[in-house]
Amino acid sequence: MVDKKCTACHRLGASIELYDDGDPTGELICRDCLHNDKGYSTCLFCGDDIAHPEGQVNSNSECKAVHAGESCMSEDERNGWESNIRKWSEE
Numbered sequence: 001m002v003d004k005k006c007t008a009c010h011r012l013g014a015s016i017e018l019y020d021d022g023d024p025t026g027e028l029i030c031r032d033c034l035h036n037d038k039g040y041s042t043c044l045f046c047g048d049d050i051a052h053p054e055g056q057v058n059s060n061s062e063c064k065a066v067h068a069g070e071s072c073m074s075e076d077e078r079n080g081w082e083s084n085i086r087k088w089s090e091e
């Protein structure tokens with residue numbers, strides 16, 4: 001595999017996909033930049049291999065575009081959501 005360049009520091013070895021508004025930008029950053037640069041955050045649900053611009057991750061470490069609210073979803077909301085998924089998959 002060819003080493004990819006980090007879009008932030010331009011060193012080789014970047015492995016974390018940079019997302020914007022929940023979509024991959026095609027750019028990569030390295031772990032150093034993820035940890036050292038305050039401009040990037042990870043989402044609890046997307047995992048450590050995806051970086052989001054700082055402003056797109058809320059204080060619960062959820063990306064606003066896709067996962068906001070998931071870790072504090074109430075039991076009722078979760079049940080409603082699951083029956084929706086069941087409905088969709090039956091169609």
Ligand SMILES: [Zn+2]
Pocket residue numbers: 006007008009010011029030031032033
């Ligand atoms: Zn970097």
Ligand SMILES: [Zn+2]
Pocket residue numbers: 043044045046047062063066067
């Ligand atoms: Zn996420």
